[in-house]
Amino acid sequence: MPPKASFTREDGLYHSFCGLVSVGWLYQKIKDSFFLILGTHTCAHLLQNTLGVMIFARPRFAVSLLEEGDLSSSQPQIADQIDEIKREHRPSVIFLLSSCTPEVMKVEFEGLAHSVSTPEVPVLFVPASGLDYTFAQSEDSVLQALLPFCPVAPPDDRRVVFLGSVNDAIADDFALEAARLGIPVAGFLPANHFHELPPIGPGTVIAPLQPFLPKVANQLVNERECRVLSSLFPFGPDGCRAFWEDLAAEFGLTVDLSEREAAAWERISAHTELLRGKKVFFAADTLLELPLARFLRAAGAEVLECSTPYINRRFHSRELKALEGVRLVEQANFERQLRSIADEQADLVISNIITANPLIGRGVVAKWGTEFIFSPIHGWAGVNTLVGLFTRALRRHAQLDPLGLDPVWTAGVMPSAPREVIPLQRQ
Amino acid sequence: MRLAYWMYEGTAHHGVGRIMNSMRGVHAVFHAPQGDDYVTTIFTMLERTPAFPAMTTSVVSGTDLARGTIRLPETLRQVEASRHPELIVVVASCSTILLQENLEIAARSSGVACDVLVYDANPYRMAETSAADGLFTELVKKYASAQPLTTQPSVNILGPSSLGFHARHDLIALRRMLQVLGVAVNVVAPWGASVDDLRRLPAAWLTIAPYRELGGRAAEYLEAQFGTTALREAPIGVQPTLRWLDALVAGLNTVAARLGAPAVTLPPLTAFSLDGMSAPSNVPWFARTADMESFAGKSAFVFGDATHTVGVVKFLADELGMPIAGAGTYLLKEADWVREQLEGYVSDEQFLATDEFQTVAARMAELRPELVCGTQMERHSARRYDLNCMVIAPPTHIENHLLAYRPFLGFDGADVIADEVYTTCTLGMEKHLIDLFGDAGLEHPDEPVEQPVAAAPPNGAEPHPQATLAGPALAVAEMATPTTVAAPTVLAPVWRHDAEAMLKKVPFFVRGRVRTNVEKYARERGYAEITAEVLLAAKEAIGA
Numbered sequence: 001m002p003p004k005a006s007f008t009r010e011d012g013l014y015h016s017f018c019g020l021v022s023v024g025w026l027y028q029k030i031k032d033s034f035f036l037i038l039g040t041h042t043c044a045h046l047l048q049n050t051l052g053v054m055i056f057a058r059p060r061f062a063v064s065l066l067e068e069g070d071l072s073s074s075q076p077q078i079a080d081q082i083d084e085i086k087r088e089h090r091p092s093v094i095f096l097l098s099s100c101t102p103e104v105m106k107v108e109f110e111g112l113a114h115s116v117s118t119p120e121v122p123v124l125f126v127p128a129s130g131l132d133y134t135f136a137q138s139e140d141s142v143l144q145a146l147l148p149f150c151p152v153a154p155p156d157d158r159r160v161v162f163l164g165s166v167n168d169a170i171a172d173d174f175a176l177e178a179a180r181l182g183i184p185v186a187g188f189l190p191a192n193h194f195h196e197l198p199p200i201g202p203g204t205v206i207a208p209l210q211p212f213l214p215k216v217a218n219q220l221v222n223e224r225e226c227r228v229l230s231s232l233f234p235f236g237p238d239g240c241r242a243f244w245e246d247l248a249a250e251f252g253l254t255v256d257l258s259e260r261e262a263a264a265w266e267r268i269s270a271h272t273e274l275l276r277g278k279k280v281f282f283a284a285d286t287l288l289e290l291p292l293a294r295f296l297r298a299a300g301a302e303v304l305e306c307s308t309p310y311i312n313r314r315f316h317s318r319e320l321k322a323l324e325g326v327r328l329v330e331q332a333n334f335e336r337q338l339r340s341i342a343d344e345q346a347d348l349v350i351s352n353i354i355t356a357n358p359l360i361g362r363g364v365v366a367k368w369g370t371e372f373i374f375s376p377i378h379g380w381a382g383v384n385t386l387v388g389l390f391t392r393a394l395r396r397h398a399q400l401d402p403l404g405l406d407p408v409w410t411a412g413v414m415p416s417a418p419r420e421v422i423p424l425q426r427q
Numbered sequence: 428m429r430l431a432y433w434m435y436e437g438t439a440h441h442g443v444g445r446i447m448n449s450m451r452g453v454h455a456v457f458h459a460p461q462g463d464d465y466v467t468t469i470f471t472m473l474e475r476t477p478a479f480p481a482m483t484t485s486v487v488s489g490t491d492l493a494r495g496t497i498r499l500p501e502t503l504r505q506v507e508a509s510r511h512p513e514l515i516v517v518v519a520s521c522s523t524i525l526l527q528e529n530l531e532i533a534a535r536s537s538g539v540a541c542d543v544l545v546y547d548a549n550p551y552r553m554a555e556t557s558a559a560d561g562l563f564t565e566l567v568k569k570y571a572s573a574q575p576l577t578t579q580p581s582v583n584i585l586g587p588s589s590l591g592f593h594a595r596h597d598l599i600a601l602r603r604m605l606q607v608l609g610v611a612v613n614v615v616a617p618w619g620a621s622v623d624d625l626r627r628l629p630a631a632w633l634t635i636a637p638y639r640e641l642g643g644r645a646a647e648y649l650e651a652q653f654g655t656t657a658l659r660e661a662p663i664g665v666q667p668t669l670r671w672l673d674a675l676v677a678g679l680n681t682v683a684a685r686l687g688a689p690a691v692t693l694p695p696l697t698a699f700s701l702d703g704m705s706a707p708s709n710v711p712w713f714a715r716t717a718d719m720e721s722f723a724g725k726s727a728f729v730f731g732d733a734t735h736t737v738g739v740v741k742f743l744a745d746e747l748g749m750p751i752a753g754a755g756t757y758l759l760k761e762a763d764w765v766r767e768q769l770e771g772y773v774s775d776e777q778f779l780a781t782d783e784f785q786t787v788a789a790r791m792a793e794l795r796p797e798l799v800c801g802t803q804m805e806r807h808s809a810r811r812y813d814l815n816c817m818v819i820a821p822p823t824h825i826e827n828h829l830l831a832y833r834p835f836l837g838f839d840g841a842d843v844i845a846d847e848v849y850t851t852c853t854l855g856m857e858k859h860l861i862d863l864f865g866d867a868g869l870e871h872p873d874e875p876v877e878q879p880v881a882a883a884p885p886n887g888a889e890p891h892p893q894a895t896l897a898g899p900a901l902a903v904a905e906m907a908t909p910t911t912v913a914a915p916t917v918l919a920p921v922w923r924h925d926a927e928a929m930l931k932k933v934p935f936f937v938r939g940r941v942r943t944n945v946e947k948y949a950r951e952r953g954y955a956e957i958t959a960e961v962l963l964a965a966k967e968a969i970g971a
Contacts, residue, residue, distance in 0.1 A: 012486050013502065018462020040521040041550065042438050044431045046465045065431045068551035071525065081430050100460045100522035103489070130462030131489040131522070335509045354468045361477025410477040415449045415589055415619040417478040 007311055007320075007328035014334040015354040016285040016309065018130030019138030020097065021050055025374070026142055027060045029165040032193050034091035035061035037128075038076065038107065039099035060089055066101055074105060075112060082116045082123060092194040093149075094121060095142060097128040104131075122149070134309045136212040136287045136373065139165060143189055143216040146197060147223065150189065153201030159186035160247065161198045161226075163217065164210030166378055168192070173379045174209070174234075181248050181255055189216075200224045205250045207243070209234060209378055212287035214315035232318050235288075236295030236387075237264035240380050242318070264383050268299075271387040274394060276300035281346035283307050283337045283355070284369025290319040292350070292372060293326060296390065304344045307332035342424045348394060363405050363425035367393040433804060435757035435782055435822060439548040441466045442558030443518045446566070448480045448589040449617035454512040455482040458499050458530060459520030470589060473828055481512065487523055497528065500537035507539045513622045514542040516562065521550040542622075544569070556640045556732075556758060559588065563617055567645040570625035573653060576632055580679045580691050581611040583631040583655070586642030587618035592735060592821045593835050594618065600834035601635065604672070607698050608691055610679065616642075629653040632682040633675070637661040637836060639733040639761060656681070663738025664746050665708045665841045699838050708838035710845045714747050725797040725852060726752040730779065730787050730805055731820025733761035735835065737768040739800050739819045742844060744772055749848075752796040755779030755787070784808070795940040798852050803827065813939045817851045819844075920949040925959040 020043060023035045037043050044063040064081050078096075085094060096113045113125040124145040128138035143163070153159075160183055162174055171188055178185045187198025200206075204226035208217060210233070217228045231246035232239040241261040248255045265272065280296055281304045282289045289308035297303050307329040313320070320328070334355070341349060341364065349366045351359055359366040367389065377386035403409055405421045440457055444466045447455035457463050464484040470476055485502035503515060517534055534543045546565065548558045563585075584601055587594040598618060605612060613631035614624045628634075628649055633656045636646035646657035656678045662671035672693060679691045699707035706712070713719060727749045729740045736756050743749040754773045756765045762780035769778065779790055788808035791799055799809045799816040803824040809816030818827050819835075834840040922930070926945075933941050948965040949957050957965075 011498070011501075012461075012488070013483070013498075013505065015464050015467060015484075016461050017465050018460060020462065041431075041434060041554065042440070042463060042521045044434050045438050045441065046462060048433050049469050050465055059432060063431045065429050067428065070428050071551070076428060078428070081428070084430060100462070100520070101525065104492070104522045104525045129489070130460035131487065131492065134461055333505075335505060354464065354471055355479070357471045357475050358477065358479040412595065414474060414476045414478055415587075415617075416447070416451055416453075416481050417476070418451070421478075 007330055009330045010333040010336065012331035012333075014283075014285065014307075014332050014337070015352050016134050017046070017050060018100075019128040019133030019135065019141070020046060020099065020130070022128070022136055022138040022142065023047065023061050023097070024050070025165060026095075026139060026190070029167075030093070030190050030192065030194065032090075032092040032195075033060060034085050034089050034094045035097060036078070036081065036085060036094055037061065037063045037097045037099055038066070038078065038102050038109075038112075039063050039097075040066050040101050042101075043099050060091065066105075071105065074107060076102070076107065078112065079116050086121055091121065094123045095126045095145065096123050097126045097138070100129050100131050103129045134287075135285050136210070137310070139210070140213045140215045143213060144219055146190060146194075147200075147216065147219060149194070150197045150224075151199040152224070153186065153199035153204055155202045157186065157199060157201055158203040158205075158251065159184040160205045160207050160250075161186050161200055162188045163206050163208045163220075164213055165190050166209055167376060170376050170378045170382065173381045177244065177379065178247075181244060182253055183248060183251050200226055202226060205229060205247070207247050208315070210288075211291055211316065211319070214312040217315055230318055232294065232322065233291040234379050235291045235377060235382070236298060237261045237268075237380075237383055238298040238322075239291060239295060240264070240383070260380070264380060265299075268383060268387045271391045272299045274391050275387075277302060278347040278394070279304050279344065280390075281305050281337075281341055281344070281349045282369075283332065283334070283341070283352070284350045285309050285352050286369045286373050288369070288372050289350070290316050290323065290328075292386075294319050294322045295386065297323070297326065299387065301348075301390075304346055305329060305337070305340060307337065338424065345426060348390065350390075359424070361405075361410065362421060363423040365393050365397045365425075433784055435784070435802060435804070437466070437469075437555035437822070438521070439550040439553040439555065439558035440518055440520060441469070442553070442555040442560075443516060443546060443548060443562055444470065444480070444482050445555070445559045445589050445591075446562050446617050447482055447516060448476075449587075449619070450481070451619060451621045452512055453481055453514045453516065453622065454506050454510055456499070456502055456506060456515055456517045457482065457484045457520060458517060458523050458528075459484055459487060460522060461486050461488070463520050473823065473825060474589060475828070481510070487520075492526075497533050499530065499533045503534060503537040503539045503543065507541055512541055514544065514566075515539070517543060517545045518548050519550075524550060557760065560641050560644055563588075563641060564644040564648060566622075567616075567625055567628060568648055570622055571628045571649060571653070572626050574627070574630050576682065576686065577611065577613060577630050578688070579611050580609070580683060580688070581613040581631045582675075582679075583613050583628055583634040583646075583649070584615045584618075585634055585636040585646050586638035586640075587615060588641055589618070590821070590823075591618075591638070591641065592732070592819075592823065592827075593833055596832055596834035597637070597836040597840070599832060600837035600839045601637075603839070604668075604699060604837055607694060608672075608676070610675075610691060616645075629655060631655055633658060633678045635675070637734070639737075639764065640758070661734050661738050662836050663735070663840060663844075664742035665710050665838060666745060667738070667741070668708075668837050668841065701839075708841045710746055710841045713845060719747070722747065722749065722852070724750065726750040726794075727798040727800060728752045728791055728794055728796040729754040729800040729819070730756070731800070731802055732756060733758050733765050735820040737765055738835070739844065740769055740772050742841070743798075743800070743848070746841070747845065747848060749798070751777070752794045753777040753779060753790060755781065755790075757782045757787075757802075788812075792943070795943055798848060815851045817847045920946055920954055921956050923956055923958045926957045926962040929959055929962055 027035050064078050098109050109125045113123045117123040126141045126145050175185050191197050202225040206220050206226055206228045220226050229247055232242040234240050234243040241257040245255055245257055278301045280301045282293050289306050293303045293306035303326045305327045311330045349359055349364050350369050351366045353368040353370045356366045356368040375385050376382050405423050407421050443455050447453050448470050467480050467482055470480045483506050485499050517530055530545045546562050587598045614628050634646040634649050635658050636642040643659055649655040650657045660671050662668040676691050676693050683690050696707045697704050727743050729736050733756055740751055740754045744751050751772050784804045792812050799805050799814050800819040802820050802822050803818055806816040806818055833843050945965040954961050
């Protein structure tokens with residue numbers, strides 16, 4: 001059993017998005033895919049407002065819109081829409097995503113997907129409803145749906161499969177680094193195309209690149225009997241060293257990356273100088289929080305609290321161990337976080353995009369966590385970007401003229417704003 | 428069921444959020460799954476709110492449903508404890524409304540002391556606009572109380588709201604004009620209004636409600652219930668503003684006469700200018716200048732909400748002398764009103780009522796007007812078809828939330844709109860020269876390379892060129908033909924080399940239109956190929 005890490009669970013009254021936002025990067029990652037969400041006006045409005053759909057002339061995702069007349073039938077008809085999608089987008093695979101309303105209607109999704117699936121263009125059910133999934137979590141569902149399409153590798157195929165979607169540049173970095181260390185690579189899950197999925201079998205070592213994929217990792221163990229690397233996630237010099245040394249060990253290779261790690265720290269010393277002793281509060285919701293907090297602590301910052309939507313004792317065990325002594329909170333209560341931020345005088349708050357501006361308005365230096373999801377922060381090559389995301393907010397704040405919290409500079413901006421600003425941060 | 432890629436209007440709960448984020452001392456609680464909280468981002472990022480918007484999602488999870496727990500009472504208690512609102516509005520989501528829970532009972536069981544209104548916004552029957560207007564009307568009915576009129580002439584301004592199109596600027600423009608008239612503002616709502624302000628509404632002599640989408644019904648209620656005259660015209664353009672001022676003064680003076688108070692008089696019009704001594708608007712002179720001769724014959728296509736579509740069509744036609752190639756609205760409930768208002772400006776064939784952006788884009792591609800006035804989606808489609816576009820109606824993009832004073836209403840607004848038209852269209856003497864010689868060193872590659880939209884999505888993130896895994900932060904544009912847009916040509920005639928070479932000599936900014944027109948000409952006459960002769964014939968026949 002993994003060690004009993006200590007964290008508290010609150011009531012989940014915090015700000016966040018639902019799992020459908022994962023579509024934003026997955027449809028771009030899997031280039032011959034189409035994501036069809038069975039949902040409502042709300043889902044469409046969410047996607048266009050959080051994914052910046054305006055600029056995408058031809059997004060490979062759409063909402064099959066449940067309107068009032070559709071609510072009475074428990075099994076919606078989507079065959080025509082599937083035909084339309086095939087005609088216009090020619091995808092190799094269609095992911096059918098659930099959302100809250102059809103979940104409440106008890107739509108039988110497996111059957112629905114099956115009824116429109118063909119061997120040529122499979123339609124795969126992906127649970128993503130906001131009733132059960134948050135933010136990056138539904139990537140976990142998408143990868144589970146893809147798993148049956150990964151060829152079965154023979155037991156003597158001893159290679160690594162990297163787990164989690166990263167962009168091509170990062171993927172190249174990981175493939176090169178593995179080759180340098182003598183680690184044979186079978187591929188990436190997900191791959192850029194549906195038919196390029198890597199072979200996975202009992203000899204495969206799964207190396208998770210993203211911390212929000214515990215379910216598919218578990219499924220890989222159960223269904224393909226492969227090993228899942230238990231290490232730190234490859235963020236920051238400390239994370240990269242542990243990740244690669246542990247991965248090499250899986251292949252019987254002993255490597256010492258201490259010098260590499262030291263050099264990486266040295267290269268970002270101007271940043272870590274700034275971070276040393278800074279009090280940082282994680283109130284974000286991307287599910288990257290644990291490894292980011294661990295890195296920041298290693299960089300010399302004091303992590304006051306690390307809140308994250310979900311913690312998985314097994315999948316996150318190494319990160320949890322590295323975070324011992326830090327207050328960890330699952331399903332945080334936002335008002336309580338605000339009180340803690342004020343009590344403990346955080347220097348930097350890693351927040352949700354929803355709350356960033358209001359936090360800044362109350363005198364806090366806030367960095368919105370979503371940016372970490374969309375930036376190349378993995379691996380040795382990502383170290384500089386990673387640390388820069390933390391220090392940019394601090395530097396900018398220090399560089400601008402002191403504004404104080406004189407409400408004169410925000411007067412009239414927000415009609416509902418209280419007439420007085422109650423600072424969270426003492427000036 | 429239909430496939431939706433993008434929608435003009437937001438959801439009902441977004442409409443509720445717009446009212447609640449406009450008012451002081453109130454709070455919205457969404458009885459909804461976590462993800463419905465996304466609407467809060469639209470406020471915090473587009474409006475760059477320095478405080479927390481007054482909205483909380485009382486999370487409903489799969490586990491809650493399985494266990495039959497309802498967290499609403501506890502959320503209401505937490506909201507009351509932390510935010511001390513005078514009123515909490517509870518609204519169900521598209522999913523929780525199907526659960527048919529009695530939210531009234533759940534809310535009452537919370538024991539909170541403030542007012543709680545469970546707003547019955549059925550998200551399958553109401554979208555953003557009707558939910559916002561419906562809630563606002565309900566609140567006005569709930570709180571407005573009979574009372575004596577103010578001693579001095581005063582008005583209410585109903586309609587400006589959070590995420591209203593240039594609402595903040597319009598409000599400044601209205602206040603400026605009222606100040607010049609010496610008329611006090613009794614209450615502005617929902618923008619900045621408290622529950623107490625709603626109670627004071629009937630003290631005003633008159634109500635100004637310029638937006639068809641929000642505030643009109645409340646103004647009508649005040650008129651019916653308390654006899655407060657409603658002025659419902661939108662002063663968009665110089666002539667409408669003059670008429671609006673006359674109506675305003677007349678309305679106030681009716682009350683003044685009844686009260687035996689001194690009459691309100693219209694000061695010299697220069698008093699309405701920024702310095703009090705200049706023309707109140709530069710539009711009338713500007714429209715008559717030699718410079719603007721080059722505008723003659725430039726056609727416009729206008730598509731948006733009800734208020735701005737009507738106001739802008741009339742302004743372009745009446746005050747700038749532009750032909751209107753077509754107009755329409757996505758607010759289907761207002762389509763009849765818009766149609767009626769535009770009688771004499773557009774024919775039935777030129778009028779479009781649709782909430783599918785693909786249909787609008789196809790119409791634009793077909794008409795190829797010199798100017799498109801639309802929402803941010805039309806701006807996007809216009810880029811696709813190499814058309815000039817300005818945004819005149821919501822939904823907006825972060826690019827539409829600029830800092831400087833840019834009203835659409837009043838004399839100030841007329842100048843703002845005219846400037847926008849002028850800088851959006853290709854203009855002036857320069858244009859004549861380019862038309863004549865076909866080149867002024869401005870030549871672009873023949874196929875317009877579509878640039879990624881410069882700005883980020885509404886969440887306002889900055890682009891990261893180094894990342895290819897793009898999401899909201901990135902706005903890395905994937906540009907391709909929207910296949911869902913009905914292509915204007917089904918069978919495109921083939922361009923022969925000689926015709927293609929001739930086409931290249933046409934100035935680049937009208938080349939697209941010429942190409943479309945010639946293809947249409949060729950299709951209509953059954954030519955499979957476009958040769959130099961066909962091109963010449965087409966130019967003669969249709970002036971392409």
